Amino acid sequence: MAPIIRASGLKKSVQTGTHRVDILRGIDLEVPRGQFLAIMGPSGSGKSTLLGLLAGLDTPTEGRIWIDGEEITGLDEDAVALVRGRKVGFVFQSYQLIPTLTAEENVLLPLELAGDAANGAARARELLAAVGLLDRRDHYPVQLSGGEQQRVALARAFVARPPVLLADEPTGNLDSVNGRLVLEKLIALNREEGATLVLVTHNLELAEHADRRITLCDGQIVADE
Numbered sequence: 002m003a004p005i006i007r008a009s010g011l012k013k014s015v016q017t018g019t020h021r022v023d024i025l026r027g028i029d030l031e032v033p034r035g036q037f038l039a040i041m042g043p044s045g046s047g048k049s050t051l052l053g054l055l056a057g058l059d060t061p062t063e064g065r066i067w068i069d070g071e072e073i074t075g076l077d078e079d080a081v082a083l084v085r086g087r088k089v090g091f092v093f094q095s096y097q098l099i100p101t102l103t104a105e106e107n108v109l110l111p112l113e114l115a116g117d118a119a120n121g122a123a124r125a126r127e128l129l130a131a132v133g134l135l136d137r138r139d140h141y142p143v144q145l146s147g148g149e150q151q152r153v154a155l156a157r158a159f160v161a162r163p164p165v166l167l168a169d170e171p172t173g174n175l176d177s178v179n180g181r182l183v184l185e186k187l188i189a190l191n192r193e194e195g196a197t198l199v200l201v202t203h204n205l206e207l208a209e210h211a212d213r214r215i216t217l218c219d220g221q222i223v224a225d226e
Contacts, residue, residue, distance in 0.1 A: 003070065005165060005197050006032035006055060011064035013050055013220075024050045026220035028064070034164070037191065037198045039208040042217035048201040049169050051217070055199065056091050056167050057081040069164050086115050090158035090196070092168035092187075096150040098142040098157075104149075105129065105138040108156045115161065128156035131193070132186045148179030155187055159194055166196040172204060184210070 011028035014021050025047045032038050040048050053059040055066060057073045065074045069088050073081050085091075090111075098107045105125050112121040129135045132152040142150055151171060158166055171187060172180035184207050191198045200211070208214050216224040 004031040005034040005069050006030070006199065007067040008051075008055065009065045011051070011054060011066065012062045013047070013054065013059070014062045024220055025054075025061070028220075028222060030215070030222070032197060032199060035195060035197055037188075037210065037212045038200070039211035039214045040199065040201045040217065041203070041208055041214055042223075046217040047220040048217055052167050052169050052199065052201050056089055057085045058091075086111065086161070088163055088165055090161065090163040090166040092151075092154050092158045092166070092171045094170040094173045096142070096147075096154045096174075098150055098153060100142050103139050103141055104134060104145065104153045107142070107153055108160050111157060111161045117161070121160070124160055125156070128159055128190075129153070131190060132156050146179070148175055148182060151175060151179070151183050152186055155183065155190060159190055159196070162194065162196075164196060166191065166198050168198070168200040170201055170203070172202070172207060180204070181206075 008028055008030040011025055013025040014023045028051060040051065042048050050059070054061050061074060065072060068084060071084055073084055099110065102110065108125040108128060109121045126135060126138065129138050132155055134149060134152055137145060137149060145153065168187065172183050175183060188210055202208055214226055215222050
């Protein structure tokens with residue numbers, strides 16, 4: 002079976018004044034369908050940059066990326082957004098909820114943007130129940146704790162049933178109790194929904210739950226286990 006995520010010769014450089022900074026130095030990566038992959042490494046190793054490239058949120062300096070059989074490198078911004086809307090859910094460390102929308106409306110947002118919200122309310126409430134927040138569905142982000150906001154963000158990432166879920170330090174802004182709860186909800190949802198999960202983390206406890214762990218250092222994969 003073809004990998005659901007594939008990256009070949011991936012490089013990313015940025016120009017700062019007269020200097021070029023090489024963030025990724027040639028990444029080859031294949032992720033089988035259904036795998037839970039943890040990406041680890043020290044700060045500055047390129048973890049979040051790699052995740053952003055896989056999500057189509059940034060473009061590589063060199064290399065190619067395929068998501069579920071579709072190459073996203075070379076596509077214009079609108080075309081990449083269409084692929085991302087159909088195939089990728091993303092969980093940010095900083096939640097990225099819309100402050101003027103309720104929890105339920107935030108979860109519904111990907112379906113609204115895709116023009117597929119006809120039966121979305123039932124799906125949104127199902128996921129809010131799964132993360133223990135059905136009774137908070139009418140609350141705005143400012144009325145929710147950090148842990149609750151991240152659980153809303155999890156529900157939003159899963160609402161369109163994407164085959165790929167990417168998460169960037171999803172417990173990084175949370176205390177240990179809320180971080181563990183979010184981790185439990187993330188793993189449980191992923192098992193139920195059957196998505197391929199790629200997660201950037203510094204958290205060894207979280208990484209231990211993964212099927213596979215890769216470690217980046219200075220923009221290169223130095224371990225794959």
